[in-house]
Each structure stands twice: as structure tokens, then as C-alpha cells.
Amino acid sequence: MAAASGQTGVRAWGGRLGAVVAVTLGLSLVGLLIWSLLGVPPSGRAVRSPSVRERPGGWLGRLVGAGVARHIRGRAEAARLRTSLTDAQVLARFLDHTTPLATRRLDAWRLAARIRTPAAKAALRQALLSGPPALRAVVAEALGHSDWPEAREWLLALLTAPETEVVRGAIRGLALIGDDEVVARLGDLLGSAAAEGVRVEAATRLGEVDSEAAFDALIAGLEVVPEGEVSEAVVQSLGRFPFARTEPAFREMVFGSEYGVETRVNAVEALTESSAAAAPFLFEVAALHADPAIRESAAWALGLNRGTGEWAEGLLELAAAEPDVDVRRRLYESLVNQVDVAADRLLPMVVGEADPDARVAGANAVAAALAGGGTSEASRQRFDAVLVPELLRIAQSGGTLNMRLRAVFALRRAGTAASRAALAVLAGVADPRVAAAAAHGLP
Amino acid sequence: MSNTRENMVVRGTASRWPSRPGLWCFALALLLLPAPAWAAVTWKIKITPAHSGLVVWATSSPVASGQLATSGSISFNENAMVDLTFTPNDGFERVAVYKNTTDWTAYLDVNGHYQFGPVGGAHTILAVFAEKTPTGTFGVSFPADPPASLASVYDLTGHYEGVSPTPHQRAYSFDLAQDESGKIMGLGTIAGMPSNQADGKISVAGSVKTQQDEPRASLVSTCTGTRDGEDASCRATASGPVDLQDIGDGLLGAEGEVDYTARVAGVPFQDRDVPVAIPASPDISRAWSVAFTIAKRTIGSPTRPVSKLYGSAELILPNGDHVQFAERPVSYSRRQGYNLTFTRGQNITAGRPDTKSKIMARKMTLTETGDGWEVQGGDLMYWFLGQRGKGRLSDFTQVGR
Numbered sequence: 001m002a003a004a005s006g007q008t009g010v011r012a013w014g015g016r017l018g019a020v021v022a023v024t025l026g027l028s029l030v031g032l033l034i035w036s037l038l039g040v041p042p043s044g045r046a047v048r049s050p051s052v053r054e055r056p057g058g059w060l061g062r063l064v065g066a067g068v069a070r071h072i073r074g075r076a077e078a079a080r081l082r083t084s085l086t087d088a089q090v091l092a093r094f095l096d097h098t099t100p101l102a103t104r105r106l107d108a109w110r111l112a113a114r115i116r117t118p119a120a121k122a123a124l125r126q127a128l129l130s131g132p133p134a135l136r137a138v139v140a141e142a143l144g145h146s147d148w149p150e151a152r153e154w155l156l157a158l159l160t161a162p163e164t165e166v167v168r169g170a171i172r173g174l175a176l177i178g179d180d181e182v183v184a185r186l187g188d189l190l191g192s193a194a195a196e197g198v199r200v201e202a203a204t205r206l207g208e209v210d211s212e213a214a215f216d217a218l219i220a221g222l223e224v225v226p227e228g229e230v231s232e233a234v235v236q237s238l239g240r241f242p243f244a245r246t247e248p249a250f251r252e253m254v255f256g257s258e259y260g261v262e263t264r265v266n267a268v269e270a271l272t273e274s275s276a277a278a279a280p281f282l283f284e285v286a287a288l289h290a291d292p293a294i295r296e297s298a299a300w301a302l303g304l305n306r307g308t309g310e311w312a313e314g315l316l317e318l319a320a321a322e323p324d325v326d327v328r329r330r331l332y333e334s335l336v337n338q339v340d341v342a343a344d345r346l347l348p349m350v351v352g353e354a355d356p357d358a359r360v361a362g363a364n365a366v367a368a369a370l371a372g373g374g375t376s377e378a379s380r381q382r383f384d385a386v387l388v389p390e391l392l393r394i395a396q397s398g399g400t401l402n403m404r405l406r407a408v409f410a411l412r413r414a415g416t417a418a419s420r421a422a423l424a425v426l427a428g429v430a431d432p433r434v435a436a437a438a439a440h441g442l443p
Numbered sequence: 444m445s446n447t448r449e450n451m452v453v454r455g456t457a458s459r460w461p462s463r464p465g466l467w468c469f470a471l472a473l474l475l476l477p478a479p480a481w482a483a484v485t486w487k488i489k490i491t492p493a494h495s496g497l498v499v500w501a502t503s504s505p506v507a508s509g510q511l512a513t514s515g516s517i518s519f520n521e522n523a524m525v526d527l528t529f530t531p532n533d534g535f536e537r538v539a540v541y542k543n544t545t546d547w548t549a550y551l552d553v554n555g556h557y558q559f560g561p562v563g564g565a566h567t568i569l570a571v572f573a574e575k576t577p578t579g580t581f582g583v584s585f586p587a588d589p590p591a592s593l594a595s596v597y598d599l600t601g602h603y604e605g606v607s608p609t610p611h612q613r614a615y616s617f618d619l620a621q622d623e624s625g626k627i628m629g630l631g632t633i634a635g636m637p638s639n640q641a642d643g644k645i646s647v648a649g650s651v652k653t654q655q656d657e658p659r660a661s662l663v664s665t666c667t668g669t670r671d672g673e674d675a676s677c678r679a680t681a682s683g684p685v686d687l688q689d690i691g692d693g694l695l696g697a698e699g700e701v702d703y704t705a706r707v708a709g710v711p712f713q714d715r716d717v718p719v720a721i722p723a724s725p726d727i728s729r730a731w732s733v734a735f736t737i738a739k740r741t742i743g744s745p746t747r748p749v750s751k752l753y754g755s756a757e758l759i760l761p762n763g764d765h766v767q768f769a770e771r772p773v774s775y776s777r778r779q780g781y782n783l784t785f786t787r788g789q790n791i792t793a794g795r796p797d798t799k800s801k802i803m804a805r806k807m808t809l810t811e812t813g814d815g816w817e818v819q820g821g822d823l824m825y826w827f828l829g830q831r832g833k834g835r836l837s838d839f840t841q842v843g844r
Contacts, residue, residue: 200655233654269650272663273680300626304648304663306678333628336646337665357622357795364628368646400764400793401600405620409630433726436602437618441630 087115091123101134108142112151121148128154136161137169144176152177156185167194168201175205180213187217190234191224199230207237215241219249227259232266239270243278250278254285254294261293268297272304279307283314286331292324299327303334312338316345329358335365336413343369343379351386360394360406363387367413384418392422395434404434412441485518486525487567495535495572499528503560524560529570534777541569574777576752577809577816578739582842583823584732593839594656594832596731596825597685598762599627601724617647619724621762623790623799625651625829627662651685653830658685687723728761732842733802733825735783737773756785758802760827764792766800780808780821800827807836817841 085093093099094107108127111120127139140158143151151173158170171189174182189202203221206214218238225231235253238246253259253267268285271278282305285298299318302308315338319331332350335341343366350362366383369375387410394407408426411419426438488498488511501508504523511517519525529551531537537555539548543566551557589595604616617631629647649662661682736755743749754773758766768785775781783804790797807821818841824833 197655204654229655236654272661333626333648336628337648355795357793400790401762402620402622403793405600405618406628409618409620409628412630433601440602440616440618 087117087120090115091119094127095123101138104135105138105142108139109145112142112146112148116146116148121146125154128158133163133165136163136166140166140169141172141176144173152179152182156182159185159189164195164197167198171198171201171205175209178209178211178214180211183209183211183213183217187213187220190217190221190230196229199225200233203230203233203237207233207240215245222249227263231263235263235267236270236273239267240273242275243271243281244275246274247277247281250281254289261291264291264294265297268294269301272301274305276305276307279305279311283311283318286327287314287318292327295322295324296327296330299330299334303330303337308334308337309339312341316342316349319346319349325353325355325358328353329355329361332358332361332365336368339372341365341369341372343375343383347379347382347387351382356394356399357403359390360403360410363391363410364406364413367410367415367419370414370416380416383414384416388414388416388418388422391419392425395422395426395438396429401431401433404431405437408434408437408441411438483518484521484523484562485516485565486562487514487516487565488527489514489567489569491569491571494532495574496529496531496537496570498568498570499530501526519562521563522561524558525562526556526558527568528554528556530555531572531575534575535572536575537570538573539569539571541571542566574775575811576737576739576775577781577811578737578752579815580734580736581807581809581816581818582732582734583818583836583839584842585730586838586840587730590834590838592656593834594653594830595658595686595729596653596761596828596830596832597651597658597687597727597729598760598828599651599660599685599724599727600762601726603631603722603724605722619647621651621828623764623793623797623828627651627660629662651829653832656832658830659683660685687727687729731759731761731825731827733758733823734842735781735804735807737775737781738770754781754783756783756788756802758785758788758800758827760800762828764790766790766797766827768802780806783807799829801825802827804836 090107090110094104094111099107108124111124124139124143127135128143131139136158140155143155155170155173155177158166159174161167161170171186174186183206186202186206190199190206192199203218203225206218206221215238218234218241221234222231222238225234238249243250250267250271254264259267268282271282279302282298282302286295286302289295289298299315302311302315312335315331315335319328319335322328322331335346346362346369347366350359350366353359353362366379366387370380370383391407391410395404395411397404408423411422411426420442423438423441427435427442429435429438488500490496490498490511490513493513497510497512499508499510500517502517502519502523502525504520507519509517517525529537529540539546540551540555540557541547542559547557547568585595586593599619599621602616602618604614606614614634615631617629619627619629621627627647627649631645631647633645645664645666647662647664649660651658651660653659659682661680663678663680665679666677734757736757738753739750740753741748741750752773752775753770755770756768758768760766766788768788771785773781773783781804784801785803786798786801788797788800789795790800803824805822805824807823808819809816810819818836818839821836822833823836823839825831
């Protein structure tokens, strides 16, 4: 009996271990799938990104997460850095001026981030000093991936280069280094007389440096830079910082009287990349701002912010009361990304829309709600009876391709028998783009 | 007997020289009687506005010729024949010719010439020219191979599929639709990824905007689901430039660096400047064109007619939409050309107003060709599909209309 229970115990532990391994492998697989679409990260120094991060729950989760991330990054990095060439051959190819710039760029990265020999450093230094502007820009950026202390000084010296392209490359490299002194130098560029392209690059890259200094530089930049492309880049970068820190600035931009419509729209849409804490603010703007163009942008941005998902009730209330059809259209688009949408309440609103774009956007929201479950059979039947024929007609009409495809998307989302039948019809229409999109929705 | 004093005087004065009274009569006759054939006639020639045209002249008596580039006068003998040719300078056209107050325009031949004479009196000839105003339709299109300074505007609507270029190759397949604001909606799959959609698809949303004269796409994809009983929901954001290039194997695609953040089952992943090369949809397009139409209309009463210029525009977007901008008054000057601004058009394809598209031409100058006008210089600024750009009109391709 004891032996039997011992064996049972071993099998139980084996099972648990197997489960842990399976979970780890599963998480790795899913992570790899994300990266398989988006590409492979470069190696080199630690990633610097805005601290809009959400901590995984629990110490085990963090441990597993960090380990998985390191493992996946290492594998992906190795894949990217792998070449069939020796280090000497990479160096020779980089030095060959007939090599295409895109290849020299990758080689510069390899030389700076992986090979890192004295010969590699010398080659990069020489290219930085005497190469054509495009190559110098590429090398400057690659040097940001290196650990060579002198790279920092080389890049700082390039901030006064006459060629805008070279200065922009230096900014990209410096942003990878990102210490406070470097950040201060980049911040100084924002309000300087440097070319607009240089200042926009500085504003953009400051948004990728996760530090108080970068945040302060951007806030200071907002005060001195007039409205235009540079301020737009500053606002976009600020949008990547946690909303708790940026709320006063965004509130002033959106609700204050100093800024034009374009800046306000830009500010609201920049918050798609902010923390979940920006979601209530976006809802407030969508509900209360006097300008429908701003409400429209806020409604759309709320659907993309990481805090989206739980706003179904609020968005439905807004859509029911909103007088502007373009705002309602974006509210419907945001509803697609919410959970527990009351399709029974949404469906009559959508059916009552006269504007085709709003109707199609609403149909997508209804269809997503149907797919989410918890919808009455009566709503499903009404969707099939009223909206499916209309979506079928729109997808076949001579309207814009954008609207026709969105009608197809609504049919794909719904998953009802009538919507599948409509997709089957559309898969045979003359327009190959609509036909293909419909066919992709069929099993 | 006739030996009177008078007789003696007559005999005495029957000499070779005219008498004094005769001399006076002759002088008086010279003054009063019409001038003989060799007397000078002077015509004033006025050209208005200054430096707008040329008057080429030739006279038969004396035989002489010349030209007047500014107002002046010509002199010739009475009864001479006088040929005048009225030629506008570049950028000008002949409007009217007056002889004193009589409109002589209709008598000119096709070359702007008339022969006056035999001329007897002094006259004033007024030659009226006016700046030529280019009218008609002038079109430009975005070049197939644009210079680096010219920002592209992309329509990303279409289907994207491929296999990820990593050792763990995963098939992906997405359909995207981009609207007039550059906002994107899409559905698709990544092999092995869970989905909360009925058809197993992953939902995508995002936008395309211009940054540093380069279109940049930002996308957010979400999925919910489980794998092996564990939460495997995900949210991934990625942004990167949209720039069609040859990415190898004869494929056109977007090549550049993307930034992304992802959270998979609570595990965060993020990185930036990740080099990627994603095959583009065959439907992706950045081709667009604009045609400006300028017409001159006469308004006002019949007794007080006024000529005014009106301009309209038609924009054909990269997604094939036609946006029509209604006619509005415009003005022209020879040095500055046209300054045109068109907003708030009508999307004919969608059948709705378009408040997102805008096009401006600044200092658009035109040059006359054999059968019309061609855009010569100036700048063009454009906003549509959520993106924008500006460039010199000479960098665009002329479109014949």
C-alpha cells in the first residue's frame, strides 16, 4: 500500500511538473507567435521603452515571464544575428561600398552589437567619419546598440553635423543610450533652431526613453514648441508615458483654450498608447467635449487604449445620446472591443441609423456582441432578418471598398447561419477583394 | 495818250521779281491753304498697360518702319499708308484697338494688323492688352517613383498574408480596411493564435498617420481565449513605417523597423526598432491625382459686365474614391499664379460629404502650350486618408486632360 501510494505520489508530481512544462512551452509558443508576425528584436543593450507596463500577477508569474522573455529574446536574437558569414566576412561586406545600404545597416548592427571586435569598432568609426550621409546615419544608430563607452561621445559630436540625416541617426543611437545627460541634450534640441526633421526625431525618440529626465524634457518641450509637427511628435511621445503623470498636460491640451483642433485630436489619439488609466479620461472627452471632432477621436481612441474592454455600458449610453453621426460611428467601433455588450439594446440603435458608415460600424459591434454570447435569440433573428441582407447589399454595392469590406467583417464576426450564407454568396462576387475577404470568413 | 504814270509804273514794274503785295498773298496762301503733299502727320500710339505689347509700324511716305514697346508717336506724310500690327507680349493677349474713340478691333486681321490710309489727319491709336488668364483643366498625379522629399499617402486596404521570416515560421492572413480618416479595421489569423471571434479571427484596429513626411501605421490586435486550460489572451500593439520597397524574391513590401508591446497571458513583451519586412497586399496603393478646373465667367448686368474666375477640383484618392470640390471664386496674377484651397468636398464614391480631405496649391503658375496650359511651378499640399504631404508641383506628373 505504501509502495502504491508512493508510486501514486510520484505520478502526481510528474503530472504537475508536466503541467508546468506544458504551460511554459505554451506561453513560449504564444509569445513566439506574436513575434513571428512582428519580427525579431535586435540584440544589444536593454530595451528602453516607456514604462507603460503591467506586471504579471504573482512572483511565479514574474519569474516565469522574465525567464520566458529572456529565452525567447535570446532565440530570436540568435536567429537574426545568425549569418552564414564569418565575422571577417561580415566586416568585409560592410566595408564594401557596393553592398546595398540595407545590408550594410544590418552588418553595422552585427558589428556593433555582436561582433564588437577592435576591427569592427575601427570600421564603424571610419564609416562614421568619412562615409556618405546615409551610411553615417545607419552607423550612428547601430552604435547605440554597442557597449563602447566612446560611442556616446562620437554620437554627441554628430548632433551638430550639417546633414539632417546624420543628426537624426545620431539621435536614434543616443536614445538607445538614454542617460540623463544625453536626454538633456536631446531635450535642448526641441526648442532650438535645428531643422524640423531633427527636432521631430528628438521628440519621437525621447518618447522611447523610460526615464524621468525624458518625461521632463518632453513636458518642457511642450511649453516652448509652437503647434506643428514638432509639438505633434512631443504629444505622441508623452502619450506613451503613464497617464497618471501626463494627465495635467493632456487635460490642458484637450479642454484648455490654447490649442487648435489638430493638436487636440492628436493629443486624444496619442492616448491609445498610454496606460489603462487614460481610459476614463477618454470616456470623459467622448462624453463632454463640445467639439464633435474631439469627441469622435476620443471615442475611437477609447477602443484601442489598453484600458478598453469594460466600457460597454458607458459607450451604449453615449451612443444613444450622441447627436453627431461621425461620433456615433466611432462609438460603435469602440464597442467591438468591449465585453458584455448588450446586443438587445444596441441592435435597435443600429437599425435606426440612416448613415451607411454608422450602420456598418454598428453592425460590426452587434456582430461582435453576438459572437461574445449572452445575446437573446430574438436579437440574433433580428440581426439575420434586418442587418444581414443589408450587409450583403452593401458588400456588393458600388460604394467605397472600405465600407464593403467592413460589411464583410460584420458578417464574419457574427457567425450566424444567415451571415455565413451571405458570406458564401459574397465569396462568388465579381470584385476579387470582396470575394477573398468573404472566403476568408468561411470554414 | 497812255503814258500815264500807271502805264509808266506798269511798264516800269514789268520786271523779273514779284511785287510786294504778291509776296504777301503767296505767304498768306501758304498758311491758309492745305499743306502740300510733303507735310508731316503725327499719330499718338498708346499702349496700355505698360509693357504689355508691341506696336509694329510701317509707313509708305516716307518709307520707314519700326516698333513701339511703350506709348509714343509716329510721323509720316499726309496721304501715306500706315501699317500697324498690334502684338501682345508673353503672358498677355490683345483685347481691343481704338482709333480715337472708334473701336477698330474688328477690322484687324488674324495677325492683329491693319493698314490705315491714305492718312490725312492726326489720330490717337489706343492698343489695349490684358494678362492672359489660364483657364481650363490642369491635372497632376503622384509620380510612380517619387523623390524622397515627396510624402506618400497610402491606402492599406487589402489582404496580407505570408509566413513569418523566423525559424518558427507561422502563417498569417489578415484583411484590412482603411477609411477616409486613416482609421483601420481588420480581421485575420496567426497560425495557432486563439481568438474570440466567431470565425476564429483576431481583431485588428489602428491608424495610418504621417510623421516626418513618412506614413506610419499603428495597429492593435486583441485576442481572448485559452490554451490548455490557461488564459492565453493577448494584446499586441505595433507601429512602423509604411514604405513600399522590394523586399526580395520579387515581392513588394513594407520594410523598416517596428516598435511593439505585447502582453500574452499576463507576460509582457516589448521592443522597438525591430527590423521587419512584410509583404504588402497587392491592393496597396499610393497612386492619386488631382485636377483643377478654372473657368472665366461674366457676371453682372449687360451694361456693366464683370469677368470673374471660378475654380473647382476633383481628387482621386489612392483607394479609388472620387472627391469633388465645389466651385469657388479664385484670383490670378501673372507673377503669383493661382492660390487655390479646397476643403469640404463631396465623396462621390461614398455618396457623402468629405470633411477629411484637403488640397492646396500655392503660387501655381502655368505655361501656355500648343493646345492649352501646363502646370509650371508652385507647391502642392495635400491631406487625405489620415496622412499628409507637400511638394513642388514640378515633382508631380502632368496629367493630360
